[in-house]
Amino acid sequence: MTTALLAPTALPSATLAVASPWASRSLTLPALGNLDAYISAVNRMPLLTLEEEQGAARRLRDHNDIDAAGQLVMSHLRLVVSIARQYLGYGLPHGDLIQEGNVGLMKAVKRFDPEQGVRLVSYAMHWIKAEIHEYILKNWRMVKVATTKAQRKLFFNLRSMKQGFRAEALDGDTHREAFSDGEVDVVARDLKVKPEEVREMETRLSGGDVVLDPSPGDDGEDSFGPIAFLADATHEPTAMIESAQRDVLATEGIATAMSELDDRSRRIVTERWLKVNDDGSGGMTLHELAAEYGVSAERVRQIEVAAMKKMRKALAAFA
Incomplete structure (x- = not known):
């Protein structure tokens, strides 16, 4: 993904030449894939004054001016x-974080209204962080750990708050991992969530992804994984009893239910539900049965429905 880092910021020309102070400066973006050169280049780009920013925003809003965007x-x-650097602790590539933040910046520019009386830098921070947050939640683990609003809030605050508690520890136990009951209450109160939600998120963050069924090793033998500890449900007593009951219903039960039908109804049910030809196809269609009995296809369907209802009652009595 890093190789596409500059894609969100690519414009008709890699060199900008617009109104002052941009007209006096020619900035060429570095080659793709060089993250340090990219960061150095964007840090040298001139900032806009309030008047320049509002003018560009109005041109974009009123005339869809791509150069202004x-x-x-x-x-x-x-x-x-700068914002992406704050999220390096999650172990994701810096370039990917910047790329996702660039997407958020473009969304902010598209929605920015200069008449609101705020600078774009303040407005864009929310959109940039939102895109980065979404990227981290999707890619931090194979299994998403935060889905609700409260869980997302805990995900991005729990670790820093735990570090703060350890730094202020008076008992000298700075290596203790779990929250104490008092710390859980403080976190829940500060973040306006339930204490049980704090404990649940702490448990989620302390764990990791585990492959249940590992792939074979280099020697061709299967690796030992947690799936070996899972019970085999096929030999569980309840499952065995249910399987035996299904077998009885599929044989004796169906035979008993079919005996309750008249010859015509029995043949219609057999052709429509029970018959399988050598080529895998089923029995006769409604129209074929209707032609054989000299009635309409709708009448055959009605007979089929009545027969199935009668068989269900017979199966219920048999069970």
Whole structure:
């Protein structure tokens, strides 16, 4: 994904030449894949004054000016780099975090209204963080650990709050991993969530992804995994009893239910539900049975429905 890092910021020309101070500066983006050069380049890009920012935003809003959108995006790329650096502790590539933040920046530029009285830098922070948060939640683990609003809030605050508690520890136990009951109550109160939600998220974060059925090793033999500890449900007593009951219903029960039908109904049910030819196809169609008995296809369907209802009652009595 890092090789596509500059894709969100690519404009009709890699060199910007617009109104002052942009007209006096020619900035060429570095080659794809060089993250350090990219960061260095975006940090050298000029910032917009309030008047320039509002003018570009109005041109984008009123005239769909793509050059104005590019000017707004390019002047705020350093903001994305700064925000993305705050999330390096989650073990995801810095380039991918920047790329997702660039997507959020472009969404912010598209929705930015200069008449609201706020600068784009303040408005865009929410969108940048939202995209980065979504990327982290989807890619931090194979199994998504946070889905509700409360869980997302805990995911991005629990670790930093735990580090704060350990730094302030008076008992010298700075290596203790789990929250104490008092710390759980403080976290729940500060983040406005339930204490049990704090404990559940702490349990989720302390664990990791485990492959139940590992792939064979280099020697061709199967690796030993947690799936070996799972019970075989096929020999569980309840499952065995249910399987035996299904077998009886499928043989003796169906035979008993079919004996309750008249010859015509029995043949219609057999052709429609029980007959399988050598080529895998079923029995006769409604129209074929209707032609044989000299009635309409709808009448054959009605007979079939009545026969099935009668068989269900007979099966219920048999069971």
